Amino acid sequence: MAKVKNKPAKSRHLKRFYYTVDQAVDKPFNWKQMWRLLEYIKPYSKTYLPGAIIAMLISTAVRLVVPIIIGKVALDVAIYNKDTTLLTYLVLGIGFLYLLNYISNILRIKWVNILGQNVIYDIRQHLFSHVQRLSHRFFDSRSAGSILVRIMNDITSLQELFTNGIINLLMDVVTLTGIIVILLVLSPKLALAIMVVLPIMFYISTKLRRNIRRSWQNVRIQQSRLNSHLNEGIQGIRITQSFSQEQENAEYFNGVNEDNFESWRIASKKSALFRPFVEMSNAIGTIILITYGAYLILYGGIEIGTFVVFAFFLGMFWEPISRLGQMYNQLLMAMSASERIFEFLDEQPNVKDKEDGFEFTDMKGEIEFDRVQFSYEEDRIALHEISLDIKQGQTIALVGHTGSGKSTIANLISRFYDPTKGTVSIDGHNLRDVKLDSLRQQISVVLQDTFIFSGTIMENIRFGRPNATDDEVLKAAKVVGADEFISRLANGYNTEVEERGNILSAGERQLLSFARALLADPRILILDEATASIDTETEVKIQTALGKLLKGRTAIIIAHRLSTIREADEIFVLQHGKVLEHGNHQQLMSQHGEYFDLVKSQFQMLDAM
Incomplete structure (x- = not known):
């Protein structure tokens, strides 16, 4: 892979982007969290998992038995005694064992793949369903791209763990344990001599663990940043082209892309350090086997068949150790991905749904705001002790400049947020005590x-x-x-x-x-600047339709167009989160207040066109 060149300096736009996405978290390897991840296997613990384990055990048993047959029976008995009949049976028996091994491997691969795909499906479905139930505050602080990365990329990175990793881990542990037991039984001295290098290897590999895990966690974060930019770039392509900022965007992408490249390069480099240690250990073990094994044969310590069995198992011994090292890297990747997945799964809605909450079955649509105060952030108050009383079937309009709190009132009625102070009630029921689904099924919002x-x-x-x-x-x-x-x-x-x-x-x-x-x-209809994107001809049709749409419903209309709001039963004029004045169109016009100025300025704009 060619390294990206000419990386541009990070602009303030890029710096802003970095502060709005995920940050690295340095934690120790969390086995409790890994067990939590493995909980997703439970539904399949009586179907595919047992079959895969049995197939794995059969395959492993064959691999452990064949070297013993070749060394201790074929060499030390059949060939030593020139027993061709026994040798023929042994060849046929070994052929049958390899056929059994072949069938077992086919079944194991089939069942673990079905198991893995089902588990990945379940995790992704669980995460998506959970995210859909989270409150608007969650989405206010995260980009769509970073959320997409967790649902797609992070979960996909677990696929190898569940399709091969877990069963291969069990197989390697069983194989390694079996080899150690067999070697110790055949010749404890030679076995201990070969394995003397193991403590050194494990010590060195342990030193690498934290570094490797941190590197793979950084990979996941860089991928999240890359995906966030891609999503932003595609969604905003019209704006980019309108301002001829394609080159700027490409340079920005180049910076994010190189950071992603570097994170992968560093993580791969650190992970690759493990295999040379295993190969070095294998080389040392081979030298010990030849040197000390030959000595034991010459001086009557072991038979030639035992030496051959050791030679077979020596190659098999380092193979599972090497795979266990790779498996550990895979676990590190899965750990960093699962941390990000469970971070979302552990996220609780700010707007909580009561289990024993009241359910609307026949909503009337009477809305009351009782000294409601609301803040999106602690230092920025959007509503200052607003009190409203909206009767059943009444159409009210909210007008005011941008940032006056109009949409915030609509959001509180739908209970996308809860008020910081005060209460919002419908039909006399505090919305905090109402089941969310029963509330929102009675409300329609047109944005x-x-x-x-x-x-x-x-x-x-x-x-x-x-x-x-x-x-x-x-x-x-x-x-x-x-x-x-x-x-x-x-x-x-x-x-x-x-x-x-x-x-x-x-x-x-x-x-x-x-x-x-x-x-x-719905019983309550909220129109939030719903006619702003409609041309004059279409608006005439909409005005006719609105009469039918609003009939018998409580309606909250947020609009600047006079034609949309002048027929409202009551108009509330908002400024900086406070109600300045309210009344119908005629009453407000006669007061010559803020509403009068808004209408006047609108007519002046029309005259100027």
């Missing part, structure tokens, strides 16, 4: 930047209510005026919209989100 999933238009609208019929989907689309543009598409409602609905305009995506919200039939 300015609506999200359209990959799939068909029909599937995207049905996302609001998965059990809805096709006729109900069509009816919802017609009510909000989406049917007109859908019908013009080549495949109509079965048109694939691609990732994020890229084939649709912003206004068309917004119409789909209206249809999705209507199909869900």
Whole structure:
């Protein structure tokens, strides 16, 4: 692999990127955590795992028995006594044992691969399901790319451990134990002489462990950074091209990519140090075997067959030790990956769901904010003791400059966050005491930047209510005026919209989100700048649809457009997290306050256009 050259200096943009992703954590090897990881094997402990272990034991037994047959029976008995009949039986017997070994290996490989793939599937499913239940604060502080790395790359890095590593570890331990026992039984003196180098080798390898583990942990972090940038770069490609920043982006990627390259190079270099020690030990053991073994043969200490058995087992002896060293490196990689996986799995939602919480079955939609204060960060208060009283079926509008707290109020109603102080209640029930699913199933939110999933238009609208019929989907689309543009598409409602609905305009995506919200039939509807991306012609259609969409529902509308909010039952004017004034359109206009100035400035902008 060629080293990346001309690495650019890290810009302040790159430095900012580094502070927003994962940081290295220096911890000792956590066997408790490794056992926790192995818990995922339990569901298969009565199926694939026992079969794989039995197949492994048969294969290992064959490998241990054959050298003994060759050395102690074939050489010392059959060939020494020129017994061709016994020799023929031995050849046939060894052939049968190797056939048994072949079959056992096929079954072992098959079963451990099925086991490993099932375990990886379970871990990934568990992690994704858990992440989906975490609160918005979790996603506020992490990039989509870093989360993606954990669900994909980190879990994939465990695949080798579960498909081969665990069974191979057992096989090598059994093989090594069997060889040591056999050698000690055959000739304790020669066995101890060969193994005298083991303590030195283990001492040196132990010194490398912490260093190697830290290096592989750094690899995982650098991969997370690389993935985060890739995700950011692809998602923001239009902005990059709009400002002609392709070269800057490429240089930025070059820096992150080289850091990833360097982390792999260093980790691989340190891991590779183990094998030369094993080979050196093997060489020393061979010299001892030839020298001391020949001495014992010459002076009657052992027979020639025992020497041959030792020669067979010497090669087999260092082989599992070498694999155990590699296995340890694999465990280090798995350890660093599992730390990151369990960090997410141990993350608890800030917004906790009570097991015995109240469940809404027939929500009315009466909302009350009682002296609510909220902070995204300790030193930045978004709402200052807000009190609101929204009646059932009432449409209220929230207006104000950016950062005044409008969207924060909407987030608290959906209980994406809990208030720092005060209470938010619906139908008299404190939202902290309500089951989240029962609450959110009664609320639909339409955002300015609506999200359209990959799939068909029909599937995207049905996302609001998965059990809805096709006729109900069509009816919802017609009510909000989406049917007109859908019908013009080549495949109509079965048109694939691609990732994020890229084939649709912003206004068309917004119409789909209206249809999705209507199909869900919520008791509370939140429109957060929902008409901002819609042209004037489409807005006329939406205004007609909104009358039907809002009928019988409590609605919270966040908007700047006068046409969207002037018909609201009550308008709340916010500034820096406080309610400056409230009332209907006519009342607020007559007060000549902040609302009057907002409306006036909007008309001035229209006149200037």
